[in-house]
Amino acid sequence: MLKRYKLPVLLFLSLVLLGATTLGVSAISNGKQASQANLVVSAGKATSITAAKPYVVNMQNVPKETARQAAANARQHALPFMTGVSAKVFAQRKAAAAHSTSAVKQEGGSIYTAPKSKSASPMTPGLITNFQGQSDSAATCPYFGGCEPPDQALAVSYSWVLQGVNTSFALYNLSGALQSGWPKTAQSFFHVPNPGSCDPAGPFLSDPRAFYDQNFNRFWVAMLQIEGSPIGDTCANSSTYWVAVSQSGNANGAWNVYHFDMTLGSTNFADYTEFGFDQQAIYFSGNMFSFNNGSYQYAEYLSVRKLAMMNGASVTAYGNTDPTLNSTPLDTIQPTLGEALQVGGPLSGQFIASEDINFGGGECSSGCSGVVVIAMSNPGFSNETASGLFVPTAGYSLPPNGDEPGCTGCIATNDTRISGTPVWHNGLITFALNTAVNNGTQVVPAIFWGQIAVFLNDNGSIESASVSQSGYFYYGGDGAAYYGTPVSDGDGDMIMPFGYSDSATNPEIAYTSRRVTLAPGTFHDGGVTLRSGDGVYTGSRWGDYSAASPQGVPFTNDVWFSGQYSTTSGDWSTWIGHTKFVAGAS
Secondary structure (H helix, E strand, O other), X not given: OOOOOOOOOOOOOOXXXXXXXXXXEEEHHHOOOOOOOXXXXXXXXXXXXXXXXXXXXXXXXXXXXXXXXXXXXXXXXXXXXOXXXXXXXXXXXXXXXXXXXXXXXXXXXXXXXXXXXXXXXXXXXXXEEEEEEXXXXXXXXXXXXXXXXXXXXXXXXXXXXXXXXXXXXXXXXXOOOEOOOOOEEHHHHHOOOOXXXXXXXXXXXEEEEEEEEOOOOEEEXXXXXXXXXXXXXXXXXXXXXXXXXXXXXXXXXXXXXXXXXXXXXXXXXXXXXXXXXXXXXXXXXXXXXXXXXXXXXXXXXXXXXXXXXXXXXXXXXXXXXXXXXXXXXXXXXXXXXXXXXXXXXXXXXXXXXXXXXXXXXXXXXXXEEEEEEEEEEOOOOOOOEEEEEEEEEEEEXXXXXXXXXXXXXXXXXXXXXXXXXXXXXXXXXXXXXXXXXEOOOOEEEEEEEXXXXXXEOOOOOEEEEEEEEEEEEEEOOOOEEEOOOOEEOOOOOEEEEEEEEEOOXXXXXXXXXXXXXXXXXXXXXXXXXXXXXXXXXXXXXXXXXXXXXXXXXXXXXXXXXXXXXXXXOOOEEEEEXXXXXXXXXX
16 A cells, blocks of 8 residues: 555664574474464355446557656655554554564574575575566656555566556566556556546555466456545545456457445445456455544455456456454455466365454454465355355464664564465465564564465365465574565475565565475575665655566466565665576576
């Protein structure tokens, strides 16, 4: 979500300068075990949203964004990171997280140095392709005069690399050449009408997600729009999801563009776009907050038949609202991203959610454990039903913010929601979230990751689910790892991009890996640097998620990913990488 505010610099009590940084990788057996079991999951109440036939947008006719637009459309208001509490309360919780007794304490484990070049990390595969992505500027986000943070969207086919950030889309070929007429504003991409004099800056659009569906050779993109009281304009309150699908495999051609009213007749708006797919349907979800006071209300998640949208028909999204765990509302119900021809089985789409906003004293500041998995039977049809199950896991808790040179706790690590899109492959849901880990000398931001095996009955309901493997990816000293987005290739090997910084290292993009044959709960090494940071970050906030995209799995094992790094001007920029495991080589 677009926002411009700065959390207090003194979120940590002291600045630790370390010459060498180490990483610990530990299996689930080393962490705090789940104390919860047999908890009751309610998948929520049935609901639906009808959308008219789409507007067709031909990208050949959409103008390239220009900096001139920025001069005419500067926006002063913005939406903060939505947690259901005030920015002040959230900042207090983040400050306390640096000294949390709920942080998982790790001892021993494999120790590695911080992310380095390929030569320092022999087991993680090297880069095949890497190139500059979009950067913060008045041209990238014209009607914001620049935007922060650059929520990542990435979709890669055999011909194109489509990248989205707040609030812009760029199209590259596989060698990284920006295509003529790109980048384009999100407003132009989705053909979103201007709201009028109530907001001269234009529509408030944010939180892009994207994927490429190799089964049908189509690109898909989703984004949210909010108007009214949450962003401080005088427009009538509204909350819309825009969802677009390319009419062919040509991302530079015609797209069908739909919009869905996420309010469902309520006085609530949707935040934090979540988007996924399988063979039969696309899935989208959001966190619902009150227009009146910004308090968190519930989550909603929905499904739509893919073929109907691809064919340009009017559609109805069917799904559920207010899923709960022991009557407490869940949030961030992430649909899974399908990588294989058979995803989720022929009956049910799959979702996963961690404990977050309303758990553990708020954002798990008192510690949480476990995830909830949901299966949706008959997705996209009026007889859709959903079932959920709680899966005990090792513990996790609200992470402290990360350090950078000269500034303690200045890199935002958000909360314990699963931020990057989880993936489904060979019966396993792969996910990651930010957590706090006590590395033996201090509490640092770390990544808790895992794979959940979900088993369904013939009706598509969940019979059982369990942790296949999980672990903590963390560093020693004040090394901070955050926003991991693990993705599996066709063989089950894993690549995970993430962010890294410490008191001697500017915020950078790195990635690590594990072969499917590696011991459970571990990665091969501390990772490879995709793009080092060029300077100290001085922008309003880091985040909100990185992105990874398999290219044509299972036909190849290529994995593409994107993240953000800091520039010499103290702003953000993005970089796109491409790698793969090769048989007989690292």
